[in-house]
Amino acid sequence: MASHTIKGLSMKPILGDFGAEVLGVDWSQVPLPEDLITTLIRIQDKYAVLIFRDTGLNNERHVAFSAQLGRLEVNPVWGGSERVGTPYLFDVSNIESDGSLVKKDTRRWHHALGNALWHTDSSFNQHRSKYSLLLAHAVPGCGQGTTEFADTRRAWSDIPDSEKPKLRALVVEHELWHSRKLASPNEYEELTSEERNAKPPSYHKLVQQGPSGEETFFLAAHAKALFDDDGKRLADTQKIIWDLIAHCTQVKYTFTAEWKAVGTLMWWDNRQSMHRASPYTEKMRARDLRRSTVIDDGPLAFGMPESYIEKLQV
Numbered sequence: 001m002a003s004h005t006i007k008g009l010s011m012k013p014i015l016g017d018f019g020a021e022v023l024g025v026d027w028s029q030v031p032l033p034e035d036l037i038t039t040l041i042r043i044q045d046k047y048a049v050l051i052f053r054d055t056g057l058n059n060e061r062h063v064a065f066s067a068q069l070g071r072l073e074v075n076p077v078w079g080g081s082e083r084v085g086t087p088y089l090f091d092v093s094n095i096e097s098d099g100s101l102v103k104k105d106t107r108r109w110h111h112a113l114g115n116a117l118w119h120t121d122s123s124f125n126q127h128r129s130k131y132s133l134l135l136a137h138a139v140p141g142c143g144q145g146t147t148e149f150a151d152t153r154r155a156w157s158d159i160p161d162s163e164k165p166k167l168r169a170l171v172v173e174h175e176l177w178h179s180r181k182l183a184s185p186n187e188y189e190e191l192t193s194e195e196r197n198a199k200p201p202s203y204h205k206l207v208q209q210g211p212s213g214e215e216t217f218f219l220a221a222h223a224k225a226l227f228d229d230d231g232k233r234l235a236d237t238q239k240i241i242w243d244l245i246a247h248c249t250q251v252k253y254t255f256t257a258e259w260k261a262v263g264t265l266m267w268w269d270n271r272q273s274m275h276r277a278s279p280y281t282e283k284m285r286a287r288d289l290r291r292s293t294v295i296d297d298g299p300l301a302f303g304m305p306e307s308y309i310e311k312l313q314v
């Protein structure tokens with residue numbers, strides 16, 4: 001699709017209506033004018049993933065801009081926010097607080113492996129989040145600094161109409177520890193009590209209406225089980241989930257975004273996309289990425305009601 005302009009912002013779409021590079025924001029002006037925020041959200045609703053280069057943003061302005069989009073998630077204690085210096089940024093780097101690279105087979109190494117599985121951020125929270133805004137402070141280059149994105153709207157629209165009603169009726173159980181166990185089964189066979197208590201499962205509809213008005217899958221590697229309308233667990237639940245994730249992440253629905261340079265900001269909507277990080281390796285170089293996460297304030301933010309969760313046959 002050709003580049004086009006909206007209110008002084010220039011858009012370069014990446015995969016049809018999915019993903020766009022946006023030029024023309026004056027990031028030195030954060031907090032941005034309200035009419036510009038409104039325009040950016042309208043563009044975000046359409047493309048689901050926006051990429052901005054050379055923003056020059058620091059922690060303070062990254063957080064200030066994110067806060068213009070809604071209330072921010074606070075990083076839990078194990079997230080490593082002490083290095084980045086604010087609880088409003090998740091440290092998704094491969095760097096320890098002393099500046100060294102994360103060492104193989106530490107808890108943090110294993111935790112990060114789960115981020116290389118296709119997922120949506122914070123789907124494991126009953127009050128889920130809508131946006132993630134990831135800013136590069138150091139990038140390794142040489143293809144080590146990429147994030148892939150999948151369009152769960154297009155993936156849904158291509159499902160045969162005859163199959164849609166039964167999928168619309170399903171509910172997904174999401175649990176952070178499920179994706180950690182998938183990526184590192186031995187490491188996460190035993191959870192600490194702090195981990196277990198901090199992140200119980202959440203329940204959200206499999207098919208939802210996204211902010212663009214289109215129906216979309218709400219899926220992730222955190223998806224542990226599927227339940228029907230009556231709270232009955234489906235047989236072969238993991239096979240169905242991973243068949244659906246494989247469907248959503250076909251090449252025709254995905255693109256790979258390269259971080260390229262310090263100052264790149266990627267802003268995506270977890271309600272209508274999935275993503276995965278390039279994995280940790282022993283040959284990796286320093287990759288300093290920091291993420292703010294904006295809590296969902298939409299009609300589906302809280303997932304399934306208590307009355308449904310109480311009747312689940314887990």
Ligand SMILES: [Fe+2]
Pocket residue numbers: 115119120121275
């Ligand atoms: Fe993520």
